[in-house]
Amino acid sequence: MALQLVNGIAYGNLLFLIAAGFTLIFGILRVINMAHGSLYLLGAHTAISTATVTHSVWAGIIAGALAAAALGALIERTLLYRIQGNYLAQVIVTIGVLMIVGDLCQVYWGGTPRIYTLPESLRASVPLGELRYPLDRLLLVAIGPAIALALWFLIERTAIGAKVRAAVDDEEIAQAIGISVPRLRVLVFALGGLLAGLAGALGSTFIGAKAGIDLDIILLALVIVVIGGPGSLVGSYVAALAVGLIDSIGKSVWPEASMFLLFAPMLAVLIVRPHGLFGKPPGPATAARQFKPIRIPVPDWIWSFIDVLRHGAAHVSWPVAAVVALLAGVAVPVFGSGFLVTVVVLMLIWSMFAIGLNIMLGYGGMPSLGHALFFGAGAYAMAWSGFAGLSAYIGLVAAVACACGAALFLTAVALRAREAQLLLVTLAVAQVVWGLVFKWRSVTGGDDGLIHPQAFPLLWNGLSPSTSLYIHVAVAFALALLAYAWFAGSNFRLLLTGVRGNEPRLLALGYNVDLLRLKAILLSSAFSGFAGGLAAVYSGFAAPELFGVHTSARVLMMVVIGMAGTFFGPIIGAVSVIGMEEVVSSWTERSNSLLGALYIIVALFAFGGVRFVRRRIAARCPASLAPVVSS
Amino acid sequence: MSDVSNAASGAAIAVKGLKKAFGSIEVIRGIDISFPHRERHLIIGPNGAGKTTFFNLLNGQYAPSAGRIEFLDADVTHMPVRQRALLGLGRTFQIASLFQDLSVRDNLSIAAGAPEVAARSGRSGEETVDSALRFSGLDGDRAVRHLSYGEQRRLEIAMGLATAPKLLLLDEPMAGLTQIERGLVAERIVELSASTGILLIEHDLEVALKLADRLTVLHLGQVVAHGAVDAVMDDPFVRKIYLG
Ligand SMILES: Nc1ncnc2c1ncn2[C@@H]1O[C@H](COP(=O)(O)OP(=O)(O)OP(=O)(O)O)[C@@H](O)[C@H]1O
Ligand SMILES: [Mg+2]
Numbered sequence: 117m118a119l120q121l122v123n124g125i126a127y128g129n130l131l132f133l134i135a136a137g138f139t140l141i142f143g144i145l146r147v148i149n150m151a152h153g154s155l156y157l158l159g160a161h162t163a164i165s166t167a168t169v170t171h172s173v174w175a176g177i178i179a180g181a182l183a184a185a186a187l188g189a190l191i192e193r194t195l196l197y198r199i200q201g202n203y204l205a206q207v208i209v210t211i212g213v214l215m216i217v218g219d220l221c222q223v224y225w226g227g228t229p230r231i232y233t234l235p236e237s238l239r240a241s242v243p244l245g246e247l248r249y250p251l252d253r254l255l256l257v258a259i260g261p262a263i264a265l266a267l268w269f270l271i272e273r274t275a276i277g278a279k280v281r282a283a284v285d286d287e288e289i290a291q292a293i294g295i296s297v298p299r300l301r302v303l304v305f306a307l308g309g310l311l312a313g314l315a316g317a318l319g320s321t322f323i324g325a326k327a328g329i330d331l332d333i334i335l336l337a338l339v340i341v342v343i344g345g346p347g348s349l350v351g352s353y354v355a356a357l358a359v360g361l362i363d364s365i366g367k368s369v370w371p372e373a374s375m376f377l378l379f380a381p382m383l384a385v386l387i388v389r390p391h392g393l394f395g396k397p398p399g400p401a402t403a404a405r406q407f408k409p410i411r412i413p414v415p416d417w418i419w420s421f422i423d424v425l426r427h428g429a430a431h432v433s434w435p436v437a438a439v440v441a442l443l444a445g446v447a448v449p450v451f452g453s454g455f456l457v458t459v460v461v462l463m464l465i466w467s468m469f470a471i472g473l474n475i476m477l478g479y480g481g482m483p484s485l486g487h488a489l490f491f492g493a494g495a496y497a498m499a500w501s502g503f504a505g506l507s508a509y510i511g512l513v514a515a516v517a518c519a520c521g522a523a524l525f526l527t528a529v530a531l532r533a534r535e536a537q538l539l540l541v542t543l544a545v546a547q548v549v550w551g552l553v554f555k556w557r558s559v560t561g562g563d564d565g566l567i568h569p570q571a572f573p574l575l576w577n578g579l580s581p582s583t584s585l586y587i588h589v590a591v592a593f594a595l596a597l598l599a600y601a602w603f604a605g606s607n608f609r610l611l612l613t614g615v616r617g618n619e620p621r622l623l624a625l626g627y628n629v630d631l632l633r634l635k636a637i638l639l640s641s642a643f644s645g646f647a648g649g650l651a652a653v654y655s656g657f658a659a660p661e662l663f664g665v666h667t668s669a670r671v672l673m674m675v676v677i678g679m680a681g682t683f684f685g686p687i688i689g690a691v692s693v694i695g696m697e698e699v700v701s702s703w704t705e706r707s708n709s710l711l712g713a714l715y716i717i718v719a720l721f722a723f724g725g726v727r728f729v730r731r732r733i734a735a736r737c738p739a740s741l742a743p744v745v746s747s
Numbered sequence: 748m749s750d751v752s753n754a755a756s757g758a759a760i761a762v763k764g765l766k767k768a769f770g771s772i773e774v775i776r777g778i779d780i781s782f783p784h785r786e787r788h789l790i791i792g793p794n795g796a797g798k799t800t801f802f803n804l805l806n807g808q809y810a811p812s813a814g815r816i817e818f819l820d821a822d823v824t825h826m827p828v829r830q831r832a833l834l835g836l837g838r839t840f841q842i843a844s845l846f847q848d849l850s851v852r853d854n855l856s857i858a859a860g861a862p863e864v865a866a867r868s869g870r871s872g873e874e875t876v877d878s879a880l881r882f883s884g885l886d887g888d889r890a891v892r893h894l895s896y897g898e899q900r901r902l903e904i905a906m907g908l909a910t911a912p913k914l915l916l917l918d919e920p921m922a923g924l925t926q927i928e929r930g931l932v933a934e935r936i937v938e939l940s941a942s943t944g945i946l947l948i949e950h951d952l953e954v955a956l957k958l959a960d961r962l963t964v965l966h967l968g969q970v971v972a973h974g975a976v977d978a979v980m981d982d983p984f985v986r987k988i989y990l991g
Contacts, residue, residue, distance in 0.1 A: 618844055620828075621844045627861055
């Protein structure tokens, strides 16, 4: 037991290093830095390589920390400062970075896990009861508190810290009294990177560097930050120690449930204190933003073309559009190749998934980075229904029900969170469920997933299975579209737009806003779970990746590309993202890097980090000169 | 039954020992006052006197630091905004608080469709929306973000009306309007008062005094005068605040 105790404390201190950088960046800059895991990964790899080459452990540690700090500063300086204040864009961009760095690390350092073995001379241990405990791990117990104190001193007691705090309170005033906010932001990111890199280096003797560790790191950082309270260093320390202890003691007492043991305290904290043990609700957001968008001039004829398209779209009549859609739907299996049919099936499934997110994010203004939860729930419900011998139609009902169950579960902890905090909470819940699915072999098949027998019946003799699936999915899509149209025309949609635009007024009118949000999340989960069920039939198995952050990020991308809050937006988004992915993955092995780059570019475009401007001189002066007093 | 008890105290809304502090600064410093049913009551005071804060306390936007609030003889001191709205306490906002993404009609139908409204007004949602639309004099299909400032203020009041409140709090409905628009809004307020009690904050005394049955003057978070309009305006202290 004493061993587990010391282990837990050492591990907890390492976790603190991991979480400290994340919480610093979120607390000061309100950026959810999904690339935090990449910083750790880069730090670990660099440290191992440097130490191996130079035979100096210290050189390794310093190199690892510096490399991660440089990457952190680079991300802020080149990408994030263009989209300040837009947490959705920041999340997508940093996920892009996560994908690219993970991919490149694999190219450069290979796919096998690397663990650093200390040279003989440094391998000391101290007696601990009847056992001996490695000294290097024990060192963590000293380093953790030292760093915590140093950070506290830096932020609370130094001139730089005072500037940072001033900039957090009011960016405009900070600028006015001569504090360079952009430089401070870079500094904070470098510091966050430094801490992550340091954690990577120190952890390289027992956690090591391997593909996928970046996602694990984000999961841990999230859990700690959510428990301790976003932005609170003290909270992070307490939560990290607690998580470290729970993890190491739990693993020895009840190994199968170790993930659950992480999960339970997080849920309990979220329900009792939505902002974490030591967190405070966020103050009014700082208003002053100095975007530095990249401006790309575009010739006039392209603009006229876009105008013509827009104009044309406004004049399409419904019956004609429906007939065209029907003809196109029939044409796909009749004239298209088998490959086209599969791609279209995929597009339709993801459209329904994206429609689900659009209801929540687009109409209701509730961002979610945990929508994979509903998709995965639907898929696993379908798989289980297959094992239970139920038909796929009942499987679909089960998928919707299971997703709604997951939604109720999510709302229990997320209903009171808003904006960036909501993003954080949905992500944390989904990530932990992902971890649970990954570890809980007996029920979920673990990382192998579930290969299940579920399929739709052939509609008539001689019909090929893929065409039969296509017809089923197309009909399901039509039904989903009808339901979606009904929603868009309903009074409920009106109220939901009200929630997005002006929640206080709805409250003052006597509406139960929480109930509206709950309904929206339920409806959203129903669409997403339905899509998840179809996806399970389509691929023939349900994998834990369905619950992963990549799934959530992908659907978020679709909704963002298609312009959240428009009726056809999610469909346009799903079709274009899947189309792009098919094209990109046929080009190269390194599709993750390319997709990551795509995410970054699209997010920068969609949120104004890059702007198309008209090339005409006259158009350069915007309308701000226009309001001449009339009448 | 309820009529009898209402008659007993005769107040639509009453506060006792009401205080509100933000940090160490006390903005409302002990207010005892009651407003009778079906009155047009004007509240004035210099900038920063605490008028908006007083409204925020009345409708539950802020929790008081001390004191007690009764609405229709029920203790609502710790009731959230939503519950007070259900009881029939309506308000408009100093800074127009509309649903910018929606049309005028949609805004009004959200207001008219609010819980308990149909029960209070005894009319269908559609009727309420139509009459509120007529009241506002706006085109129902226009998007709110394309309305002028004055039109937004008119819609703001129409939304207050559409909820068929028992008491309506109007926070500076005429601020920033032209003389003509002020006249229009004043007419609307008189129209409104046929069916509901009104508490009105206003800086434009010339227009507002004509509307008011009675008058309260707030100064530094306290009531310095309260009563019939002429009597209050003759009060030497009030004259000192207002005329220097
Ligand atoms: N949420 C708040 N936090 C801190 N101080 C506040 C808050 N709301 C109001 N105050 C302060 O309380 C005082 C009274 O404000 P209030 O808005 O009630 O004044 P008012 O009488 O409505 O003024 P005006 O005529 O300008 O509308 C002001 O000094 C204001 O700065
Ligand atoms: Mg005011």
